[in-house]
Amino acid sequence: MPVEKLLGGVSRFQKHVYPKHQDLFERLATGQRPDALFITCSDSRIDPCLLTQTKPGELFICRVIGNVVPPYPGAVGGVSATIEYAVGVLRVPDVIVCGHTDCGVMRGALNPEALEAYPNVTAWLRYAKVERREPEPSVELLLALTEANVAAQLKNLRSHPSVAARLEQGDLALHGWVYHIGSGTVTAYNEVSRKFATTASS
Numbered sequence: 001m002p003v004e005k006l007l008g009g010v011s012r013f014q015k016h017v018y019p020k021h022q023d024l025f026e027r028l029a030t031g032q033r034p035d036a037l038f039i040t041c042s043d044s045r046i047d048p049c050l051l052t053q054t055k056p057g058e059l060f061i062c063r064v065i066g067n068v069v070p071p072y073p074g075a076v077g078g079v080s081a082t083i084e085y086a087v088g089v090l091r092v093p094d095v096i097v098c099g100h101t102d103c104g105v106m107r108g109a110l111n112p113e114a115l116e117a118y119p120n121v122t123a124w125l126r127y128a129k130v131e132r133r134e135p136e137p138s139v140e141l142l143l144a145l146t147e148a149n150v151a152a153q154l155k156n157l158r159s160h161p162s163v164a165a166r167l168e169q170g171d172l173a174l175h176g177w178v179y180h181i182g183s184g185t186v187t188a189y190n191e192v193s194r195k196f197a198t199t200a201s202s
Helices: 003-028 048-052 078-089 104-110 119-128 139-157 161-169
Strands: 036-040 059-063 094-100 173-180 185-190 195-198
Touching (some): 036 048, 048 059, 059 078, 078 094, 078 161, 104 139, 139 185
Parallel strands (some): 036 059, 094 173
Antiparallel strands (some): 173 185, 185 195
16 A cells, blocks of 8 residues: 555645644643553554544553463563553543454464564464364364453453452453454353353443
C-alpha cells in the first residue's frame, strides 16, 4: 500500500471527520480515561474499535502478534509496561485478551521450522504454549489452539503484580474473547466451564 493512500486518509480525516467530533478530540487532548485495556493480535484484519464500536479514548489497546502476554517477570518489555500502565496508572476496570480465527501465530507455533529465519518471531512463539505439531492443521484444531492460547494468556496476565493487586482489591475483571473473522461473531471464555460461548447480543 503506497504511503500516499495513507496520507490521503489523513487529509480526509482532517477535513471531514475531525470537524464532526472536534469537541471529543479537544477533551481528549487533556487526558484519557479508557474503559478497558484491549490486548489483541497485530493481525491487520482486526480493528478493535470497529469490532467493539468504541470511540477514541474508550480503549487502551495493546497490539502484539498472537495476543501474547508473557508471564511476569519472564519477559519484561512493552507488553508488561502497557499492562502496568493501564491497570496501575489509568485504573481500567476491565482487561480483555482477544484472539482471532485463522491466526498465523497458531500456524507458526504448529510448524516452527518454517520460521527459523525469523529468530525473534520464533522466540516469541514459545509463549503460545502449543504442544502438537501439524504442518497442515484443520480449522477446528486452529480454533481449539486459539481458544487455549487466550486462556493461557489470561493465566499469564494474573502473574503481573499490578493485575494481581487489583484482582485482590476486587475492582478489576479479566475477559477472554475470540473474534471469528468470517462471521463477525465473538465468543467469550467462561472461567467455570472453561469453554467459549457466543456473546449475547443486545
